[in-house]
Amino acid sequence: MFQRILIANRGEIAVRVIRACRELGIASVAVYSDADARAPHVLLADRAVRIGPAPPAESYLSSGAILKAARDTGADAIHPGYGFLSENAGFASACAGAGVVFIGPPARVIEQLGSKIAARQLAQNASVPIVPGETPADQSNEAIAAAARRVGLPVLLKPSAGGGGIGMKDVRDERALIPAIDQARREATSSFGDGTLYVERLVERPRHVEIQVLADDHGNVVHLFERECSIQRRHQKVVEETPSTALTPALRQRMGDAAVALARAAGYRNAGTVEFLLEGSGDAASFYFLEVNTRLQVEHPVTEQVTGVDLVHAQIAVAAGSRLPWSQGSLTQRGHAIEVRVYAEDAAASDLPQAGPLLLYREPSMPGIRVDAGVAEGGEIGIHYDPMIAKLIASGETRDIARRRAVEALRDYPILGIRTNVSFLIELLEHPRFIAGDIDIRFLDTEGAALRARIGDTTTPPEVVDVAAAARLRPSSFGAQAEPGADVSVDARRAKADPWATLRGFRG
Amino acid sequence: MVEAIGSGRYRIVSDERNDLAYAVSDRGRTWVFIAGRTYVIESQDRDGRGRPHKTDDHLALSAPMPATVLAVKVAPGQDVQTGDVLLMLEAMKMELPITAPRAGRVKSIGCREGEIVQPGVPLLELE
Numbered sequence: 258m259f260q261r262i263l264i265a266n267r268g269e270i271a272v273r274v275i276r277a278c279r280e281l282g283i284a285s286v287a288v289y290s291d292a293d294a295r296a297p298h299v300l301l302a303d304r305a306v307r308i309g310p311a312p313p314a315e316s317y318l319s320s321g322a323i324l325k326a327a328r329d330t331g332a333d334a335i336h337p338g339y340g341f342l343s344e345n346a347g348f349a350s351a352c353a354g355a356g357v358v359f360i361g362p363p364a365r366v367i368e369q370l371g372s373k374i375a376a377r378q379l380a381q382n383a384s385v386p387i388v389p390g391e392t393p394a395d396q397s398n399e400a401i402a403a404a405a406r407r408v409g410l411p412v413l414l415k416p417s418a419g420g421g422g423i424g425m426k427d428v429r430d431e432r433a434l435i436p437a438i439d440q441a442r443r444e445a446t447s448s449f450g451d452g453t454l455y456v457e458r459l460v461e462r463p464r465h466v467e468i469q470v471l472a473d474d475h476g477n478v479v480h481l482f483e484r485e486c487s488i489q490r491r492h493q494k495v496v497e498e499t500p501s502t503a504l505t506p507a508l509r510q511r512m513g514d515a516a517v518a519l520a521r522a523a524g525y526r527n528a529g530t531v532e533f534l535l536e537g538s539g540d541a542a543s544f545y546f547l548e549v550n551t552r553l554q555v556e557h558p559v560t561e562q563v564t565g566v567d568l569v570h571a572q573i574a575v576a577a578g579s580r581l582p583w584s585q586g587s588l589t590q591r592g593h594a595i596e597v598r599v600y601a602e603d604a605a606a607s608d609l610p611q612a613g614p615l616l617l618y619r620e621p622s623m624p625g626i627r628v629d630a631g632v633a634e635g636g637e638i639g640i641h642y643d644p645m646i647a648k649l650i651a652s653g654e655t656r657d658i659a660r661r662r663a664v665e666a667l668r669d670y671p672i673l674g675i676r677t678n679v680s681f682l683i684e685l686l687e688h689p690r691f692i693a694g695d696i697d698i699r700f701l702d703t704e705g706a707a708l709r710a711r712i713g714d715t716t717t718p719p720e721v722v723d724v725a726a727a728a729r730l731r732p733s734s735f736g737a738q739a740e741p742g743a744d745v746s747v748d749a750r751r752a753k754a755d756p757w758a759t760l761r762g763f764r765g
Numbered sequence: 766m767v768e769a770i771g772s773g774r775y776r777i778v779s780d781e782r783n784d785l786a787y788a789v790s791d792r793g794r795t796w797v798f799i800a801g802r803t804y805v806i807e808s809q810d811r812d813g814r815g816r817p818h819k820t821d822d823h824l825a826l827s828a829p830m831p832a833t834v835l836a837v838k839v840a841p842g843q844d845v846q847t848g849d850v851l852l853m854l855e856a857m858k859m860e861l862p863i864t865a866p867r868a869g870r871v872k873s874i875g876c877r878e879g880e881i882v883q884p885g886v887p888l889l890e891l892e
Binding site: 610612616617619643664671672677717721723725727729 | 799800802805831832881
């Protein structure tokens with residue numbers, strides 16, 4: 258087993274991994290940029306090493322500085338967390354070159370699965386379904402139209418170059434085909450300088466369902482069931498849960514088998530996630546391979562809550578050469594878990610990310626609630642990193658209990674000093690379609706505006722005015738004045754009469 | 766009635782029901798949290814952040830949040846139309862375009878590429 262692990266990350270995931278190291282009796286080394294000198298992950302680790310200034314390119318993405326920190330502290334392994342260097346094949350091989358174990362798959366596996374084309378080819382070879390499609394060698398309108406007919410309408414026309422949805426066209430009927438090809442080609446040419454088009458079958462109202470896999474050095478590969486992550490916007494997930502409301506035992510087994518087959522074909526090691534698009538639900542549903550994330554996922558806690566497996570412990574054990582302690586048959590799902598991501602953002606203003614101080618920050622504590630956070634009261638959400646403040650994970654015997662617990666916990670999760678999406682998350686969890694499990698990856702596109710309208714209500718209840726008036730009487734905030742009662746009761750009439758304060762529109 | 770019970774917590778007592786609120790006041794802005802909703806109450810002496818500061822005939826634009834200036838897209842003296850991108854900012858892995866709220870001429874530019882700018886500080890003036 259390892260003696261000392263360096264955690265090449267920050268925020269909640271660094272805290273999560275450092276805690277796992279402590280539980281396993283392994284010393285931990287945090288790294289930090291100038292912006293994070295007093296961050297919780299730095300305070301929690303046994304040692305901490307400064308690796309550079311705030312911009313990620315000069316600190317958390319600096320493999321040289323991180324490897325030097327590992328050498329200087331005698332770390333024998335590096336856990337990359339997610340993001341930053343976690344899916345960087347060059348970093349994984351640099352670790353191997355420096356004699357430090359990279360806690361993740363081998364560099365060649367990261368490289369192969371990081372290439373969309375190579376990953377798709379691998380999936381095909383492993384008989385894992387992919388979205389049917391082709392890039393016609395002949396790019397004339399007629400040839401592309403013929404390809405669309407072969408694939409079968411409805412189709413999605415995509416530029417071969419580029420991404421971000423530019424130039425993508427849904428085509429549902431024959432008459433629209435040629436005009437759509439012309440338009441897609443024009444947009445692709447003007448945006449990417451390359452008008453080559455790719456034709457893909459249109460997957461209707463797809464869900465994002467992914468399978469967690471774990472593989473050791475001894476030929477054992479298991480899956481830990483699914484996570485549904487359909488609630489997302491701009492390719493950023495907001496709510497994740499397991500089990501998925503769309504899966505039946507037979508479909509779950511088919512998807513799990515496909516993920517394991519792909520992991521075997523790739524020579525996979527450690528924890529990974531195979532992402533699929535799911536069309537339909539139940540035994541008749543179809544699923545299509547999207548990509549493999551060769552790292553621990555942000556949403557890994559929901560899997561931990563229903564399987565009882567600690568994925569970070571497992572990652573460390575496998576990286577140290579241990580065998581997986583379970584067979585596929587010994588793994589089960591029990592109950593339900595829902596994770597919501599608490600972001601520093603203004604949900605009422607197109608989710609504009611927010612930076613600022615955490616003047617007051619109190620995590621809820623109640624049955625079935627886990628909060629993974631890397632912030633603390635008195636800290637700050639800075640401009641250099643991801644705006645995620647924390648992940649709140651609710652578990653229960655049923656989906657509805659987990660959902661209600663998440664709502665109750667969010668109602669008791671004050672974060673002041675910065676705007677957050679807490680009230681947006683509550684509205685989302687209370688949406689009839691979410692309650693019914695009727696979700697797909699367009700959910701926030703279609704329902705987002707209505708959810709925003711619900712939190713954009715501009716009436717301020719009178720009790721809020723009263724509380725604000727009372728709080729203003731103690732501008733030094735709460736620290737030194739814990740004595741109850743005393744001189745601070747204020748009634749509504751006096752508060753409203755205060756000419757110094759006027760109300761502005763609020764956002765929840 | 767509102768009763769402070771310490772550590773930023775306030776008890777609201779009414780005939781119908783009691784509630785627990787959290788509140789903190791900081792630099793003219795008071796934050797209140799009650800049952801999953803956050804309210805931000807600004808005192809009069811504070812200008813709205815990120816909103817254009819309008820004085821007679823010119824308009825100063827500022828960043829909605831602390832951000833890095835990725836690109837300055839215009840030059841002083843240049844005429845711009847409503848919606849033109851004047852500056853591109855970046856914060857938290859997101860690009861934030863600052864666009865012209867109306868047609869006009871760029872009077873001055875108060876930032877340069879690569880600079881980290883704070884909210885409320887004029888970055889560009891239109892006349």
